[in-house]
Amino acid sequence: MYTIIPNEQFFRYYGENIMQDNNTFQNRPVTMNDKNNLLQIEEHMYILDDVERPNVFRNMFPYEEVPKIPFNDRIVPHNMPKEIWITDTTFRDGQQSRAPYTTDQIVHIYDMFHELGGPNGMIRQSEFFLYSKSDRDAAYKCMERGYEFPEVTSWIRASEEDFKLVKSMGMKETGILVSCSDYHIFLKLKMTRRQALDHYLSIVRSCLEAGISPRCHLEDITRADIFGFVVPFCLELMKLKDEYKIPIKVRACDTMGYGVNFSGAVIPRSVQGIIYAINTNAGVPSELIEWHGHNDFYKAVTNSTTAWIYGCSSVNTSLFGIGERTGNTPLEAMVFEYAQLKGTLNGMNTQVITDLAEYYEKEIGFTVPANTPFVGKNFNVTRAGIHADGLLKNEEIYNIFDTEKFLRRPPVSAVSNTSGLAGIAHWINVHYKLRDEHVLSKTSPLVTRIKEWVDAEYAGGRVTVMTDNELVREIDKVSEELGIIVREGEIVSRKTTED
Known part of the structure; x- marks a missing residue:
């Protein structure tokens, strides 16, 4: 009988007095595990394995190949600390x-x-x-x-x-x-x-x-x-x-x-x-x-x-x-x-x-890559019209959580040739912080007019996404023609403002 020393490369006998080691093992105390409430005994002794040559795990890390991920199906129990x-x-x-x-x-x-x-x-x-x-x-x-x-x-x-x-x-x-x-x-x-x-x-x-x-x-x-x-x-x-x-x-x-x-x-x-x-x-x-x-x-x-x-x-x-x-x-x-x-x-x-x-x-002077989760410029921006339509109806459909609450970053629809009416409406609502009765639908005259302008831009050969400044300028222009003013939190009639 002998004590086994665990080692990923080989097992070996521990010491010359095998029986004495075995007796030491047999006399080790049985203790209660406070986490799983089961009695346990430490079975192994861990001593420095002072090898003569380096163990570089060549079977897992063959330098001229992609590293390997082998399995032995030894399962480790969950054990998350109370405080992390x-x-x-x-x-x-x-x-x-x-x-x-x-x-x-x-x-x-x-x-x-x-x-x-x-x-x-x-x-x-x-x-x-x-x-x-x-x-x-x-x-x-x-x-x-x-x-x-x-x-x-x-x-x-x-x-x-x-x-x-x-x-x-x-x-x-x-x-x-x-x-x-x-x-x-x-x-x-x-x-x-x-x-x-x-x-x-x-x-x-x-x-x-x-x-x-x-x-x-x-x-x-x-x-x-x-x-x-x-x-x-x-x-x-x-x-x-x-x-x-x-x-x-x-x-x-x-x-x-x-x-x-x-x-x-x-x-x-x-x-x-x-x-x-x-x-x-x-x-x-x-x-x-x-x-x-x-x-x-x-x-x-x-x-x-x-x-x-x-x-x-x-x-x-x-x-x-x-x-x-x-x-x-x-x-x-x-x-x-x-x-x-x-x-x-x-x-x-x-x-x-x-x-x-x-x-x-x-x-x-460091810009985080645009698609980086939580912090990138585009992490909660959608360019697909069908996604924008979902956001317009209920932002939970295409937003990971309330990003405005936790990061001051509401979900945004980028405006391009694939945005559709829903994407444009959602962009305006978010950019101008329109809420409740001021929210624009995709059938709003302002939205349809902006959609016509966007379509004309891409029909003329444009390939890039519309910038915020471009959209604001066109919205100001169309709003004036429609007799309205779009500003943060509300849309009002120009006539009412003048009165």
């Missing part, structure tokens, strides 16, 4: 793919994050680089705001020199880069797993000695040996947490976007499998687990939501998804994912999302 929240990396990972923000821009955006997160601090933290003077100035000014949320935190490499920056800033918490795949440990750092683990733990201990809470960024976790390195490392982190009585967070970083949310998928690609291993096998509490996703395979949002559902309290995001390569999980997306999962916004002011999009366009 959002953290932000706009000023760290978000600055790795664009020109740096100015200090004033960072402070302004940070203020808006505070307002967006609301009184309950749903945007819990925001992380900063500390390498340049401008980075440090921005962090200082945001800290001077005195907000409880978002808490200003930093990010450093696992080096003593970087740690000195954190101490000089007087920060309570810092992220530490602790790459965990053999791609990084062997091929980039030129270390063994044992050397990497010891090096990482020494930096973590330095943080703890200074009273600073470490946040360990497990880079490239979706290509890492979960049971051969990640879980043993996290077990050591939890020992240090208990020793120093200081929280140690674990950020699971899907650096290359390889994570998948499919039930029964094999680790290290399975998001739920990773979260389960960190939470259950390594004993890291949900409130100390954070997911950081990238969008290389269009899965950043679904993977982040999956992490929440399976035991991770915190999801790390970047505003508008701006980040390295394909970007990070968009902050605004997780605001609405939270609302859908919890049935409440818990105090978040979602209208600030529209303010942020406008600020980026007007002040920073």
Whole structure:
């Protein structure tokens, strides 16, 4: 009889005294699981698998082919924490793919994050680089705001020199880069797993000695040996947490976007499998687990939501998804994912999302792609006449929710050769905020006259959508001919106005 050590590559006997190990296993306590109210016993022992050669999971990641998604149908139970929240990396990972923000821009955006997160601090933290003077100035000014949320935190490499920056800033918490795949440990750092683990733990201990809470960024976790390195490392982190009585967070970083949310998928690609291993096998509490996703395979949002559902309290995001390569999980997306999962916004002011999009366009010179959900110029714009007809009758038919209430963005019909009378009527009603008895139907003389003008434009060879300014000019012209005035909230007779 012997104890089996789980490892994705092979099983091996643990120690020389097999019977003694077996007796140790048999004497392990039976405990009650408070979540499912069933008795349980921990069956496995997780020790560092200090392999001689890197395990790069070539069967899943054949570099000259598209990556594979294998399944073993090991099902992980749902385990969403009672409290979940959002953290932000706009000023760290978000600055790795664009020109740096100015200090004033960072402070302004940070203020808006505070307002967006609301009184309950749903945007819990925001992380900063500390390498340049401008980075440090921005962090200082945001800290001077005195907000409880978002808490200003930093990010450093696992080096003593970087740690000195954190101490000089007087920060309570810092992220530490602790790459965990053999791609990084062997091929980039030129270390063994044992050397990497010891090096990482020494930096973590330095943080703890200074009273600073470490946040360990497990880079490239979706290509890492979960049971051969990640879980043993996290077990050591939890020992240090208990020793120093200081929280140690674990950020699971899907650096290359390889994570998948499919039930029964094999680790290290399975998001739920990773979260389960960190939470259950390594004993890291949900409130100390954070997911950081990238969008290389269009899965950043679904993977982040999956992490929440399976035991991770915190999801790390970047505003508008701006980040390295394909970007990070968009902050605004997780605001609405939270609302859908919890049935409440818990105090978040979602209208600030529209303010942020406008600020980026007007002040920073960055325009979000037009079809981006929630923030793009055309995210709730329809060009199809049949859709516009539905919006005219009841906007719920073709609008995802009350976008005017939550984002100050009512649904709009773009006017083109396919809009029809309904599209034109809906555009006028929305643009002029016409309500109740002032609402125009598609049989209104003003609408039919504008439709004739639009048809003539396209018959003459036009191929672009009508602009707002063009429509307003033509509406003013036709309104004068019809003896009416169309203005915000109402349509009145010119004669009545003159009288």
